[in-house]
Amino acid sequence: MIVLSGPSGVGKGTVCRALRRMMPELVYSVSATTRAPRAGEAEGVDYYYKTREQFQEMIERGALLEYAEYVGNLYGTPREPVERTIAEGKDIILEIDVKGALQVKRNYPEGVFIFLLPPSLDELRQRISGRGTETAAVIDTRMSEASREIGMITEYDYAVVNDEIEAACRRIQSIITAEHCRRDRIVKEYSGLMPFIHKA
Numbered sequence: 001m002i003v004l005s006g007p008s009g010v011g012k013g014t015v016c017r018a019l020r021r022m023m024p025e026l027v028y029s030v031s032a033t034t035r036a037p038r039a040g041e042a043e044g045v046d047y048y049y050k051t052r053e054q055f056q057e058m059i060e061r062g063a064l065l066e067y068a069e070y071v072g073n074l075y076g077t078p079r080e081p082v083e084r085t086i087a088e089g090k091d092i093i094l095e096i097d098v099k100g101a102l103q104v105k106r107n108y109p110e111g112v113f114i115f116l117l118p119p120s121l122d123e124l125r126q127r128i129s130g131r132g133t134e135t136a137a138v139i140d141t142r143m144s145e146a147s148r149e150i151g152m153i154t155e156y157d158y159a160v161v162n163d164e165i166e167a168a169c170r171r172i173q174s175i176i177t178a179e180h181c182r183r184d185r186i187v188k189e190y191s192g193l194m195p196f197i198h199k200a
Ligand SMILES: Nc1ncnc2c1ncn2[C@@H]1O[C@H](COP(=O)(O)OP(=O)(O)OP(=O)(O)O)[C@@H](O)[C@H]1O
Pocket: 006, 007, 008, 009, 010, 011, 012, 013, 014, 015, 127, 128, 130, 131, 162, 163, 164, 165
């Protein structure tokens, strides 16, 4: 499980889209949210759009792996697709906020936690405003959230600066490749086939 967080507007969605072209085998977790769809977003592709009541019902039946409130809206990761993908031995990437990532870390400490950073806070503000999807008031709130979120970077295994989309994707691809080669993962997977490999 790969968890990608970072402040709003840093480019998580953009980098994930490019990464999926680079690594088509990577499965992308589609979140549920109570936020209204933006122009160009589609149900089941960008998010599953829910009312507060529907979202609450998902929480109550344990259908979410994690959830958090972010700037007035609820966001959560549907549990079943994540558990199924992991059981199939495939990699899945979750693009979620810091509060959600900390919940996931408690339950899946073996996940790979990556924090995406902007080259500067000025550039971050420009990216959010340049996207043209948020009002000035929401941009201000998202910028104050950004400082709090960046302060949580020490909870993550890796930090990647999104200065240039392709470069950021290559860094994330290298992290995923390196994680596949971690000794503890190899030992777990291969000790059955080669009994002389001892589990720690
Ligand atoms: N490396 C980059 N250089 C310049 N612009 C970028 C870069 N990465 C993303 N952008 C632009 O920044 C804006 C925000 O990107 P994106 O929507 O992917 O951010 P996000 O982190 O997913 O935001 P949110 O959390 O609010 O959904 C978009 O207009 C995107 O085109």
